Amino acid sequence: MVKLMCIDCGQVEFEAPTFNEMLTVMMPHYFDAHQDIMSGQSQEIQEQWMERLTKAFNQAKESR
Numbered sequence: 001m002v003k004l005m006c007i008d009c010g011q012v013e014f015e016a017p018t019f020n021e022m023l024t025v026m027m028p029h030y031f032d033a034h035q036d037i038m039s040g041q042s043q044e045i046q047e048q049w050m051e052r053l054t055k056a057f058n059q060a061k062e063s064r
């Protein structure tokens with residue numbers, strides 16, 4: 001399992017074995033606490049967010 005703190009507020013810890021499952025696990029929190037990121041963002045901002053998450057996930061995976 002990879003453990004990852006929310007990359008936007010650092011208040012919530014998520015745990016999932018793969019990147020895709022991590023996304024699924026994070027979604028309820030993001031819809032609840034980070035609506036601004038989920039809705040109405042430009043593709044560029046969404047891509048930057050995905051890039052940040054990928055990096056954070058890979059770092060968390062390596063530091064297990």
Ligand SMILES: [Zn+2]
Pocket residue numbers: 006007008009010011012029033034
């Ligand atoms: Zn958060």
